[in-house]
Amino acid sequence: MSKKDKVSKIKRDMQNKRREENKRETEYLSSIPGLKESIIEGLRADPSEFVSEDEVKF
Numbered sequence: 001m002s003k004k005d006k007v008s009k010i011k012r013d014m015q016n017k018r019r020e021e022n023k024r025e026t027e028y029l030s031s032i033p034g035l036k037e038s039i040i041e042g043l044r045a046d047p048s049e050f051v052s053e054d055e056v057k058f
Helices: 003-030 035-044
Strands: none
Touching: 003 035
16 A cells, blocks of 8 residues: 555544544434524524623633
């Protein structure tokens, strides 16, 4: 196997690993009751409903 082929295989393997991790994370988050709806609600919210970054205190 050439060096180029090895690099391509490593990249494919890394992409597949990321896809699997993303899939598991999505499945986990989807299992939390109400989370999906809450996220969708937030995405649809008018920007005026949010406070600015400067106003948030930690």
